[in-house]
Every structure is written in C-alpha cells, then in structure tokens.
Amino acid sequence: MEQQPEQTINLSKEQAQKLLYQMILIRKFEEKSAEMYTKEKIRGFLHLYVGEEAVAVGVLQALSPEDNVLCTYREHGHALVRGLEPGVIMAEMYGKQEGCSGGRGGSMHLFDAKTKFYGGNAIVAGHLAMAVGLALADRKMKRDQVTCCFFGEGAMAEGAFHEAMNLAALWQVPVLFVCENNLYAMGTALRYTHAQTKLEIKGAAYGITSASVDGMDLLQVMDAANKAVQTIRETGHPYFLVCNTYRFRAHSMFDAELYREKSEVDQWKQRDPIPAFTRYLKEQQLLTDTDLHEIESRVEVEVQQAVDFAETCSFEPVEELLKYTYSEKQN
Amino acid sequence: MAGDRITYRECIKQAIREAMLADERVFMMGEDVGHYGGAFAVSKNLLQEFGPKRIMDTPLSEAGFVGAGIGAALGGMLPIVEIMTVNFSLLALDQIANNAATLLHMSGGQFNVPLVIRMSTGIGRQLAAQHSHSWEPIFAHIPGLRILSAGTHEDARYMLAPALADPDPVIIFEYTSMLNIERGLPETKTGVDISKAKVRREGRDITIITYGTGVYKALESASELAAAGIEAEVVDLRVLRPLDEETIVASVAKTSRAFIVEDASRSVSVSSEVSARIMEKCFYDLDAPVQRLCGAEVPIPYPKHLEDASVPQPAQIVTAIKKILQHDRV
Numbered sequence: 221m222e223q224q225p226e227q228t229i230n231l232s233k234e235q236a237q238k239l240l241y242q243m244i245l246i247r248k249f250e251e252k253s254a255e256m257y258t259k260e261k262i263r264g265f266l267h268l269y270v271g272e273e274a275v276a277v278g279v280l281q282a283l284s285p286e287d288n289v290l291c292t293y294r295e296h297g298h299a300l301v302r303g304l305e306p307g308v309i310m311a312e313m314y315g316k317q318e319g320c321s322g323g324r325g326g327s328m329h330l331f332d333a334k335t336k337f338y339g340g341n342a343i344v345a346g347h348l349a350m351a352v353g354l355a356l357a358d359r360k361m362k363r364d365q366v367t368c369c370f371f372g373e374g375a376m377a378e379g380a381f382h383e384a385m386n387l388a389a390l391w392q393v394p395v396l397f398v399c400e401n402n403l404y405a406m407g408t409a410l411r412y413t414h415a416q417t418k419l420e421i422k423g424a425a426y427g428i429t430s431a432s433v434d435g436m437d438l439l440q441v442m443d444a445a446n447k448a449v450q451t452i453r454e455t456g457h458p459y460f461l462v463c464n465t466y467r468f469r470a471h472s473m474f475d476a477e478l479y480r481e482k483s484e485v486d487q488w489k490q491r492d493p494i495p496a497f498t499r500y501l502k503e504q505q506l507l508t509d510t511d512l513h514e515i516e517s518r519v520e521v522e523v524q525q526a527v528d529f530a531e532t533c534s535f536e537p538v539e540e541l542l543k544y545t546y547s548e549k550q551n
Numbered sequence: 552m553a554g555d556r557i558t559y560r561e562c563i564k565q566a567i568r569e570a571m572l573a574d575e576r577v578f579m580m581g582e583d584v585g586h587y588g589g590a591f592a593v594s595k596n597l598l599q600e601f602g603p604k605r606i607m608d609t610p611l612s613e614a615g616f617v618g619a620g621i622g623a624a625l626g627g628m629l630p631i632v633e634i635m636t637v638n639f640s641l642l643a644l645d646q647i648a649n650n651a652a653t654l655l656h657m658s659g660g661q662f663n664v665p666l667v668i669r670m671s672t673g674i675g676r677q678l679a680a681q682h683s684h685s686w687e688p689i690f691a692h693i694p695g696l697r698i699l700s701a702g703t704h705e706d707a708r709y710m711l712a713p714a715l716a717d718p719d720p721v722i723i724f725e726y727t728s729m730l731n732i733e734r735g736l737p738e739t740k741t742g743v744d745i746s747k748a749k750v751r752r753e754g755r756d757i758t759i760i761t762y763g764t765g766v767y768k769a770l771e772s773a774s775e776l777a778a779a780g781i782e783a784e785v786v787d788l789r790v791l792r793p794l795d796e797e798t799i800v801a802s803v804a805k806t807s808r809a810f811i812v813e814d815a816s817r818s819v820s821v822s823s824e825v826s827a828r829i830m831e832k833c834f835y836d837l838d839a840p841v842q843r844l845c846g847a848e849v850p851i852p853y854p855k856h857l858e859d860a861s862v863p864q865p866a867q868i869v870t871a872i873k874k875i876l877q878h879d880r881v
Contacts, residue, residue: 349622356619544655
C-alpha cells in the first residue's frame, strides 16, 4: 500500500487546487454535520466519511456529468463532489423540504436527478443490482454512459454482491464497481468477515477486470479510476476497483468504537489524504500557503452558509404526509 | 362473455406479446422465460419472435434480476420481470420492499420506478409447502406498490398494458391452478381499470368479496345460490393495494351482508383488512356479522385431500352463505 504515486497524472494548478478544495470541503462539511448532530439539528443515523475523501474525489473526477452514480448511506462526500449544493444536502439532513430529497430521505438517502445521483442507499449491497439495471438500460437505449456504484467491503459478504457481479459479467454491462474497503463492516474487522481478504480476487472470479489501489492516495485513486473508466468506455464491460482506505471516525454517531484501538486510528491518520496531497502540491509548486488559506476560508464560508441555509428552510406541512408514495405524473 | 375460448395461459402470453409490440422499451426477463419457454409455458416462442435482447433468460438470482429490473426502469425502460413463483419472490423481497416501493418517496418524487413484476401464485397442484401458498397479503402490506390479482381471463389478458403505463411498481399475481382453464373473453379490448375492484355479478342478498382463484369459485357458488333463491353479488377485489374501498362499501351498503373468500391463511390477510374496513364504514348497514372463508393456518400439504381442505371450496361457500341468510331470516 505504500507505493509511490503513478506519474501518469499531470495536474494543472487549477485542477490540483480544485481537487484539494473538494477534499477539504468534504472534511469540513462532515465535521460541521457532526457538530449539528450533537446540537440535535440532524437526527437519525449519520455516517461520516472522514479519512476516505480521496476515494470519492479520485473516482468521481473520472466520470462525465451524464454518467450514473449510486452510493451507500455514507454518501455526503460523493454528493458534494458530484455537484449537489452543500446547503441542499444540509437541508436534507435537517429534514427540510428544500433538501435534495425533499427532506424525505435524510443523511442516508441523498438523491438528485439533475446530477444523476441515485442515492443514498441504506441496505448493504441493495443498490448493486440496480446499478447493473441502469447500465443495462443505457446499453438498450444505446447511450454511451458508465454507471458508477460505490459500496463498502461489508457489501461483498452479501449474496446481492455476487448476484450483481455475475449479472454484470454475464450481460457485459458498463458498470464501475468501487469497493471502499475501510476495513470495518460497521464494527467487525475484515479478517472476521471475509474468508478471502484480497478482495479484488472476487471480481476476477467473475471474469471482471479488477484492480486495487491505495485509497489514501488521491493521485493513485485518480490514476486507477481514469484507467477503469477508460477501459469501460472502450469495452462496454464492467470493472471492479477496490480502494483500500480507512475512516477516522466511528461508523455512525451511535458507535462507541469498542472494536479498535485508538493507536490504530492514529497510525492511519498519519496517512490522512488531505495533508498528504497538500504536501505533494506544495512540493510540485502547485499550491502556496496563501492558496491553501484561501481554499480553507472559502470552505469555511460555504459550510457555514450551508448551515445558515438549512436553518432558514421549512418543514413540509404534515398535510403532505402521503405525498410521494405513488407518482402524480403519468409516464 | 363472447369470442373464442382461450386458456388463462394464452391470455397472459397475448398480453405480453401485445406489450412487446406496442413499445420498444418493453422487455421481459426472468428464470427460464426464454430458451425453456417459461416454467409454465407462458412465454413459449416469445424468444423466437423477439430475440434474446427482449426476452432475457436470467440466472437463478431473484434479488439480482429484480434489482436489475428496478435499475432498468429508472433508466427509462419498461421491464416486465417474471418471478417463477411467489415463493421465490421472497428472495427478492428486499429489492421489492426496500427499493421498488421506496425510491420515489426517499427521493422526494424524483425517481419513479415503472416496473412490472409478474409472479405465479396459488395452491392446487400438489406442489407442497415451498411451491404453493398465496403470499399476496405480504405484498399488499407494502406502501408504494400497486398489487393486482388476475382472478379472471379478462384480467390476465388486459391488466398488463395499464400496469406498464403506471409510473410506479406494479405486481401482478397470476394463478397456476388456472393456467389451463378455457373461457371466452369480453369484447372490450381497452384494458382494465387497475384502480378499481370489479363487480363480477350483481346481487341483492349478500356480497361475496374475493380475489384470485376465489373469483370463479364465488361465481360458481353464486349460480348455485341463485337456484336456491339467494342473489349473491360477487366483488372481485382485483386491486389488493391500494384497496378500492368505495366499491366494497357501495356493495355491502346495498346487500347488507358481507362474506369474504380468500386462499391465503386467515391471520393478517387481505380479508382481515377488508373485514375491518367494512366494520369501520358499513357497520350500521349490516344485517349480519361479516364472515370469512380463508385458507387454513398451515404450510400447504402435499396430499391432494389435505391440500383441497386447506383452501376454500365452492361447496363451503354455498353452505356458509345459506347459513348466514337463514340465520338472518329466523
């Protein structure tokens, strides 16, 4: 996991700073979310992505706006990178009707038709077959798109993972399966949940081109994702990418974290993708202290604006309770 | 009834064929639907006619292909997913209950799922406890789904088109014990109203409320009762969710008596719900307590005599209704 970044990525200053900005935005947005959770503004389950930012940022930059994206319940970061407004995400977590899902979904169910963001799915591995179906529809409709499906390593123990992989390989549909292996399925370590811990082997078993990458290293993730997406666009076939990463915070806000030592977390924090990428950019003279300060200030303002926006949003009238159970529109 | 006699199986097949011809976005997938010709021969020769891209054989992966159907529906297609039997649908229950039924709501109305799932169900072919059962009530419990029961040839033939036109997920229950039954079809080919129950026979003395295999049984019983001077009205629920309360209430208000027949076991069934609604809405119209004839509370047994005893039979309907009316007249 300690490989050097590939040299195939050549970043412009603007690009580099945008990527750093996205990672910092996720980090600060999530820290603010945790704060608002303790203030009881956000309720329900809140799963934070802190530590895993390089995966969402590195993978999503490889996609075009026409591609489909499906995520798990730990999806604030993906939503932000995909272009959902921070305020609209925050409003969703507040349960306000101006939220991206009309307030009906909350933290675990961010949806956005405009950016083709299909959740926010909270049944582990439940969205993998949906991704196969979306890709199947694209192929049937002769649309040249990729469907990108994020899930954790916990999902790979579900039968639904194996059914989806088999279907994707059988039908050869353009899906990028991205396993965000953060080593813990809720609180149970990889070694207790998988007989084969070299996860990429499971994709290869279905004949799907598979790779793994250090998910703490943005450049490596970018490189791997670019290669994966390019391969899918060329072949139309599925691809399986394992990003080995780590979450610095608990599974959810209810988690007392009894299953791992603080020293382990601290060790992983040494490999925090944000300072690592910051150092790299400075070395490459793509970032000055002033630039960094500007990015941080900008993020600070945007996150605060998101909270301010959510505060001013409104709760849906209870008279509308039954809305969205069945469609109002006709096909 | 008019026109040539046709099997229930052929009705379903014609409906699928018609839908495939009508819209390029329609495709069908499921276990053995293609090369095998359909587990119950419903889709025989459709592969030859439409090709493997539109009649897709799937592996034994109920969760996988139902989930793929949901994804394809989200992507703008109109999938018809066949689940071989209702028993196997439980393997896909996660996809149906957690995805198909919820995506519209969770996305605040952004993502609707125009998916049709057809599955065979029912009791009466000595298939024992893992290939029988009427699990319709399980699905009728789930908000966000439209649950249809094709209890007649008319519905088997004309329900699919409006189901495909529905922007939301629709499940159509078909009945294996009816596949070989031949009947004439009504002249109308305009499709059925999948929001309403259907009064299959008018009557003044009692309303028999039923669905699925109960419909022909109830009609047969009603003919026998008519010979004894009792005019039973037969209401085919046809839509198990959302339930058409209006038709039920109107009929019971007219006849003042309600008798509910269903194959599913009694506890927490469709009849439980219908009975409760009649109590809520028609209590003061009733001349007799609402009564039910349901499936026995048992996993369906293999031997024919026990299997027959586990579901309502026409003779029992006739006896029970005579008793209700006699009691009423004392």
